[in-house]
Amino acid sequence: MSASTIPAPRTAYTRSKSSRSQFELFAWLFMRISGILLVVLIFGHLFVNLWVGDGVNAIDFGFVAGKWASPFWQIWDLLMLWLAMLHGTNGLRTIIQDYTEKKGTSVALQVVLYTASAIVIVLGTLVIFTFEPCPAGADPALLASFCTAG
Amino acid sequence: MTANPEATTAEPASKVAIPEHLGGGAGDIPSFECTFQIARFLPEQDSEPHFEEYKVTMYGTDRVLDALHKIKWEIDGSLSFRRSCAHGVCGSDAVRINGRNRLACKTLLKDLDTDKPIVVEAIKGLPLEKDLIVDMEPFFQSYREIMPFLITSGPEPTRERLQSAEDRERFDDTTKCILCAACTSSCPVFWTDGQYFGPAAIVNAHRFIFDSRDDGGDLRLDVLNDKEGVWRCRTTFNCTEACPRGIQVTQAITEVRQAILQRAF
Numbered sequence: 001m002s003a004s005t006i007p008a009p010r011t012a013y014t015r016s017k018s019s020r021s022q023f024e025l026f027a028w029l030f031m032r033i034s035g036i037l038l039v040v041l042i043f044g045h046l047f048v049n050l051w052v053g054d055g056v057n058a059i060d061f062g063f064v065a066g067k068w069a070s071p072f073w074q075i076w077d078l079l080m081l082w083l084a085m086l087h088g089t090n091g092l093r094t095i096i097q098d099y100t101e102k103k104g105t106s107v108a109l110q111v112v113l114y115t116a117s118a119i120v121i122v123l124g125t126l127v128i129f130t131f132e133p134c135p136a137g138a139d140p141a142l143l144a145s146f147c148t149a150g
Numbered sequence: 151m152t153a154n155p156e157a158t159t160a161e162p163a164s165k166v167a168i169p170e171h172l173g174g175g176a177g178d179i180p181s182f183e184c185t186f187q188i189a190r191f192l193p194e195q196d197s198e199p200h201f202e203e204y205k206v207t208m209y210g211t212d213r214v215l216d217a218l219h220k221i222k223w224e225i226d227g228s229l230s231f232r233r234s235c236a237h238g239v240c241g242s243d244a245v246r247i248n249g250r251n252r253l254a255c256k257t258l259l260k261d262l263d264t265d266k267p268i269v270v271e272a273i274k275g276l277p278l279e280k281d282l283i284v285d286m287e288p289f290f291q292s293y294r295e296i297m298p299f300l301i302t303s304g305p306e307p308t309r310e311r312l313q314s315a316e317d318r319e320r321f322d323d324t325t326k327c328i329l330c331a332a333c334t335s336s337c338p339v340f341w342t343d344g345q346y347f348g349p350a351a352i353v354n355a356h357r358f359i360f361d362s363r364d365d366g367g368d369l370r371l372d373v374l375n376d377k378e379g380v381w382r383c384r385t386t387f388n389c390t391e392a393c394p395r396g397i398q399v400t401q402a403i404t405e406v407r408q409a410i411l412q413r414a415f
Contacts (some may be wrong), residue, residue: 009277009344018373024381025414028407098342098384 027090034083041080061144065133074128081124089117180210184264186217188229189271190281199278202226203267208259214247214270215254218282231282238394241330245282246271251332251392273335275344289331292347296355296373301366317362324357324402326395333389333399339382346382347374349389349399356402359409371410380407 134147191199334348
């Protein structure tokens with residue numbers, strides 16, 4: 001019965017103090033704006049990668065290296081990474097807040113969430129800006145074919 | 151009508167004169183057997199609510215409240231529920247009927263599937279006191295916090311505060327609230343920890359925020375611009391679906407949200 005799925009609270013709630021912060025306002029606004037931007041960025045990304053030219057067949061190590069040689073695509077991918085990660089992290093934050101009943105569970109899950117997001121954002125940003133397809137002095141056997149071609 | 155003798159002798163809980171061409175002769179209201187599963191909870195004995203089944207003969211013009219009355223008056227006098235006006239105005243008898251929050255006095259049995267048991271429970275998310283009665287205090291606490299009264303500045307006028315029909319129309323929908331808590335106790339965000347202000351408090355804030363005679367809009371927007379305020383609404387529309395007065399609750403919440411955004415930028 002539905003009685004067991006939504007247990008009745010036994011005690012009246014003590015209302016938490018008002019935070020007097022604008023954080024939730026900006027978080028709400030960010031979700032809407034980043035959502036709209038992500039639609040453009042992601043469909044642009046899919047169009048260029050999967051449709052233009054040889055389409056999906058053209059994607060390889062060299063294709064990615066070529067894209068990230070241009071500052072335009074560096075910024076495009078950087079925006080996509082940051083917006084998608086923050087959008088997703090904020091979404092999961094609200095889900096954690098909506099579904100956890102114990103304060104401890106909520107804090108623990110949020111620590112895991114923020115750590116994971118921070119690692120992905122930092123690592124992703126690092127890769128976009130420091131990507132070096134043909135590092136100098138590397139073993140030629142390990143390099144992509146186009147590094148030795150020229 | 152060839153009803154069983156029990157049905158013809160029992161007085162219908164409500165009687166409406168149905169014209170001959172619609173429902174047969176005078177007093178010949180169709181009757182049917184109904185099974186009710188009602189959540190019972192006695193705080194001195196039970197740790198959890200349990201369901202008890204009651205079989206009653208009801209009439210085509212009866213409401214769920216009439217069935218509750220019949221059970222209380224004729225079968226089990228210990229059944230407890232709140233009701234006052236019994237006509238959808240006082241907002242005392244909001245209960246969960248077949249999983250949906252409804253006023254027992256506005257839900258007609260003929261609109262429910264009487265072949266299956268009709269499940270009646272207390273509304274969710276508020277502390278259960280007995281059977282179908284919950285403690286409404288957390289609900290009224292958040293209602294009081296949004297200051298549901300006229301706040302004005304400047305000297306008091308010598309005559310009444312006039313308002314144009316257009317200005318009155320702006321908040322007409324949210325004046326209909328009867329504080330039955332059907333919306334707030336249908337909100338999954340409220341179920342989690344009861345910290346969310348809840349749709350009813352926001353609806354009543356809306357009623358004053360958009361009133362041209364009121365000057366306390368900023369105070370109320372400050373109260374609702376909170377992590378437990380309008381930003382906690384997930385627009386699931388449970389409240390709009392539950393409202394017995396047909397208030398567009400989710401729309402009211404969104405309008406308050408827009409007012410906060412417009413003030414911030």
